[in-house]
Amino acid sequence: EPEVTQTPSHQVTQMGQEVILRCVPISNHLYFYWYRQILGQKVEFLVSFYNNEISEKSEIFDDQFSVERPDGSNFTLKIRSTKLEDSAMYFCASSLQGGYTFGSGTRLTVV
Amino acid sequence: KNEVEQSPQNLTAQEGEFITINCSYSVGISALHWLQQHPGGGIVSLFMLSSGKKKHGRLIATINIQEKHSSLHITASHPRDSAVYICAVTSGGNQFYFGTGTSLTVIP
Numbered sequence: 001e002p003e004v005t006q007t008p009s010h011q012v013t014q015m016g017q018e019v020i021l022r023c024v025p026i027s028n029h030l031y032f033y034w035y036r037q038i039l040g041q042k043v044e045f046l047v048s049f050y051n052n053e054i055s056e057k058s059e060i061f062d063d064q065f066s067v068e069r070p071d072g073s074n075f076t077l078k079i080r081s082t083k084l085e086d087s088a089m090y091f092c093a094s095s096l097q098g099g100y101t102f103g104s105g106t107r108l109t110v111v
Numbered sequence: 112k113n114e115v116e117q118s119p120q121n122l123t124a125q126e127g128e129f130i131t132i133n134c135s136y137s138v139g140i141s142a143l144h145w146l147q148q149h150p151g152g153g154i155v156s157l158f159m160l161s162s163g164k165k166k167h168g169r170l171i172a173t174i175n176i177q178e179k180h181s182s183l184h185i186t187a188s189h190p191r192d193s194a195v196y197i198c199a200v201t202s203g204g205n206q207f208y209f210g211t212g213t214s215l216t217v218i219p
Binding site (some may be wrong): 041043058 | 144146148151152153154155156159197199206207208209210211212
């Protein structure tokens with residue numbers, strides 16, 4: 001069964017550093033998403049991406065964040081100048097026509 | 112504000128019991144999703160529905176659009192069903208609103 005692959009599974013970074021979280025969506029999917037889940041809290045929508053541009057973004061997705069689909073297969077989330085409160089599980093998902101497949105997540109720890 | 116409310120927050124059941132998890136939402140939706148999150152954190156999409164009822168194995172999901180309510184039922188529950196079950200809605204666009212999840216533990 002096709003999978004959404006996320007790397008790395010766990011990333012530790014120092015406060016103030018930039019991180020790039022990587023996702024390989026399912027190849028024929030057209031819509032791509034990033035979500036985050038702070039430990040003990042609910043999953044939160046960050047951004048959706050379609051046709052090489054952002055289609056929706058939440059209040060959380062401010063100038064600190066950016067997304068890119070650099071090569072037609074990868075879908076990346078860049079977090080600039082990380083803060084302690086950016087520590088969370090970040091999930092990527094992709095969909096074609098409503099059927100969503102989630103990646104297994106990247107646990108980001110900012111120290 | 113919580114666009115999506117789930118109940119109960121925590122649920123413990125004996126193996127074999129019939130389980131119901133409820134979800135209410137306050138926004139207009141294009142679809143409602145039931146997700147399963149395992150202890151390791153991974154999320155699996157169980158159902159996407161916009162009307163009526165869907166069944167997959169021992170899982171049944173229903174939605175009442177007029178009442179803005181959905182239920183997830185698990186028949187003949189099993190310890191491997193232990194997970195967090197999350198209700199989420201898409202409201203126009205592609206933005207998701209997530210419930211806080213229901214933590215289910217099924218005891219042998």
